[in-house]
Amino acid sequence: MAILEIKNVSKFFGGLAANSDVSFDVHEGMIMGLIGPNGAGKTTLFNCITGYYPPSKGEVIFNGRKLNGLDPDKVCMLGMVRTWQKVRPLAKLSVVDNVMVGALARTSSLKVAREMAMEQIKVVRMEHRTNFLAGGLPIGERKKLEVARALATQPKILLLDEVMGGLNPAESEEIIQLILDIKQRGLTQMVIEHDMKAIMRISDRIVVLTSGEKLTEGSPQEVVSNPDVISAYLGEPHA
Amino acid sequence: MNKTILKSAFNILLVVGLLLIPRYVESPYALHMMILLFMSVAQGQSWNILGGYAGQHSVGHAAYFGVGAYTTMMLMHSKGVVPWVGVWAGMAAVVVVALIIGSICFRLRGPYFVLASIAVAEIMRLSAINLTPLTNGAEGILATEIPAFKIGATVVTDFVTKVPFYYIGLFLVLLTLAVTYWVQHSKLGYFFQAIREDQDAAHSLGINIALYKNIGLVISAVLTSLAGSFYGIYVGFVDPPTVLGLDVSVQIMLICIIGGMGTIWGPVLGSLILVPLSEALRSNMVTDLLVKIGMVNADSRIGIFLKENLSHAHVLLYGILVVLVILFMPDGLMGFVKKLAARRNREAV
Ligand SMILES: Nc1ncnc2c1ncn2[C@@H]1O[C@H](COP(=O)(O)OP(=O)(O)OP(=O)(O)O)[C@@H](O)[C@H]1O
Ligand SMILES: [Mg+2]
Numbered sequence: 138m139a140i141l142e143i144k145n146v147s148k149f150f151g152g153l154a155a156n157s158d159v160s161f162d163v164h165e166g167m168i169m170g171l172i173g174p175n176g177a178g179k180t181t182l183f184n185c186i187t188g189y190y191p192p193s194k195g196e197v198i199f200n201g202r203k204l205n206g207l208d209p210d211k212v213c214m215l216g217m218v219r220t221w222q223k224v225r226p227l228a229k230l231s232v233v234d235n236v237m238v239g240a241l242a243r244t245s246s247l248k249v250a251r252e253m254a255m256e257q258i259k260v261v262r263m264e265h266r267t268n269f270l271a272g273g274l275p276i277g278e279r280k281k282l283e284v285a286r287a288l289a290t291q292p293k294i295l296l297l298d299e300v301m302g303g304l305n306p307a308e309s310e311e312i313i314q315l316i317l318d319i320k321q322r323g324l325t326q327m328v329i330e331h332d333m334k335a336i337m338r339i340s341d342r343i344v345v346l347t348s349g350e351k352l353t354e355g356s357p358q359e360v361v362s363n364p365d366v367i368s369a370y371l372g373e374p375h376a
Numbered sequence: 377m378n379k380t381i382l383k384s385a386f387n388i389l390l391v392v393g394l395l396l397i398p399r400y401v402e403s404p405y406a407l408h409m410m411i412l413l414f415m416s417v418a419q420g421q422s423w424n425i426l427g428g429y430a431g432q433h434s435v436g437h438a439a440y441f442g443v444g445a446y447t448t449m450m451l452m453h454s455k456g457v458v459p460w461v462g463v464w465a466g467m468a469a470v471v472v473v474a475l476i477i478g479s480i481c482f483r484l485r486g487p488y489f490v491l492a493s494i495a496v497a498e499i500m501r502l503s504a505i506n507l508t509p510l511t512n513g514a515e516g517i518l519a520t521e522i523p524a525f526k527i528g529a530t531v532v533t534d535f536v537t538k539v540p541f542y543y544i545g546l547f548l549v550l551l552t553l554a555v556t557y558w559v560q561h562s563k564l565g566y567f568f569q570a571i572r573e574d575q576d577a578a579h580s581l582g583i584n585i586a587l588y589k590n591i592g593l594v595i596s597a598v599l600t601s602l603a604g605s606f607y608g609i610y611v612g613f614v615d616p617p618t619v620l621g622l623d624v625s626v627q628i629m630l631i632c633i634i635g636g637m638g639t640i641w642g643p644v645l646g647s648l649i650l651v652p653l654s655e656a657l658r659s660n661m662v663t664d665l666l667v668k669i670g671m672v673n674a675d676s677r678i679g680i681f682l683k684e685n686l687s688h689a690h691v692l693l694y695g696i697l698v699v700l701v702i703l704f705m706p707d708g709l710m711g712f713v714k715k716l717a718a719r720r721n722r723e724a725v
Contacts, residue, residue, distance in 0.1 A: 208579070229569070
């Protein structure tokens with residue numbers, strides 16, 4: 138069953154179509170990869186889906202419910218949460234307090250929230266950082282903190298925006314394992330990533346965006362053997 | 377564990393000590409200074425909840441201070457309503473003002489709240505000047521006597537000495553401290569700080585930004601209004617500049633900037649610095665001191681200049697103080713103290 142349906146979504150910034158007429162479904166329990174060159178409109182699509190701004194056109198349907206115009210906090214309460222490509226730690230709060238903020242979406246008790254937070258800190262293997270200030274963490278751990286905090290809101294679907302960006306191979310590998318672990322627990326995920334090898338390994342399906350439009354969609358094998366995808370990437374080299 | 381016991385023991389001793397002071401200190405001036413200190417701590421603590429914890433910097437808290445003070449005084453003066461009833465009317469009035477500002481500004485991104493907070497305080501000040509039938513205009517309202525506080529037929533206090541005001545002031549300090557402590561140790565405090573640190577992150581984690589900013593504003597405004605009502609009945613006089621002027625707003629903010637925003641002890645430290653400082657300036661203590669130690673001749677031109685002008689120089693001095701604090705202690709005195717303590721701990725290990 139489709140947990141998330143994206144129907145003809147367009148987003149204009151002045152004259153620029155950052156997303157135009159993008160449609161696809163995300164099914165329950167799967168990992169949907171979202172790839173495309175820099176500036177293709179991947180982050181913009183996440184922003185439209187999670188209510189950061191409403192799409193200019195089209196519909197986003199989550200669990201059968203139309204989301205258009207719903208604020209991010211309402212979207213989160215319905216069970217959809219995202220991480221930020223440019224990480225957003227609550228710098229002056231400790232790691233556990235950061236994750237507790239997420240957990241407090243589901244409970245009013247600090248005690249319960251702390252337990253929920255510790256659980257997610259364990260999932261991302263950051264127990265040794267529990268009482269560190271988030272602002273002082275290295276980038277790899279900031280990325281993991283984003284994931285733990287999002288997980289603490291008890292989502293049904295998790296949207297990850299380049300959680301491996303800027304990480305070294307060992308750290309990336311750890312994130313890949315983390316994403317696969319999360320899948321094991323039955324959570325649906327949508328993952329933006331530039332690292333082709335990684336996205337091939339983890340995705341059940343992949344959507345390719347270029348210049349705001351959906352170029353193609355299919356299994357990882359179908360996508361990499363598609364000549365259009367190859368030329369889109371070779372035509373526009375990226376970091 | 378030991379540390380928490382020590383801490384609570386210290387706090388209890390402090391409160392008991394403060395409760396006992398009026399028994400042993402008779403000097404009205406000393407009590408007056410303590411009352412000013414209490415008022416400052418209560419003001420700072422109230423601002424801190426919204427500004428320090430939720431990161432919404434109001435430059436117009438005089439609006440809530442002044443509306444609280446005026447409401448209580450107007451009701452007492454024209455309708456004979458006793459202050460401890462008028463106080464509630466003051467709180468109700470500031471809730472209305474706060475919700476009007478909040479519901480408009482907190483939907484918008486950007487510095488609208490800061491700007492609107494200044495504007496609203498100015499509107500209140502101008503209204504107080506011009507709504508003469510209600511407020512007695514620029515002359516202000518003078519309360520010649522405060523009705524005795526009775527429970528049933530027993531007179532609890534008749535407000536003749538400063539002692540009852542001392543205890544009310546102390547109560548206000550404890551109240552604002554307790555509210556801050558409660559905020560800090562509840563979901564509210566987490567949401568406030570998340571909004572302060574990163575509004576978009578907070579929003580995406582399920583926090584209703586506008587709602588929680590409004591809650592912070594209402595709590596802060598109500599407590600500030602209490603301090604205002606207290607000021608009104610203590611001084612027995614309100615007029616537009618002393619309770620609704622921009623420098624009232626700035627002073628409230630400075631208590632937190634200097635002491636340390638978003639910490640429980642910040643406003644206390646800030647008040648311990650600002651209240652004696654402004655008193656020293658007001659009473660020309662600095663000039664007198666310079667004369668006494670022989671640095672300045674009282675009858676020389678410099679001496680006369682200082683005597684005439686230094687008491688008005690508090691705004692300049694505050695400015696210098698703020699620049700110094702922002703340059704050298706961006707997290708205020710409290711942040712500075714914490715940093716020192718952290719360094720010492722690290723060295724001890
Ligand atoms: N708020 C905005 N205002 C104007 N233009 C924007 C805004 N956000 C994004 N854009 C533009 O929309 C286009 C798509 O940007 P987006 O960030 O969605 O790309 P992306 O696929 O996430 O790229 P990257 O891989 O670099 O993260 C870009 O041309 C960008 O400059
Ligand atoms: Mg992006």
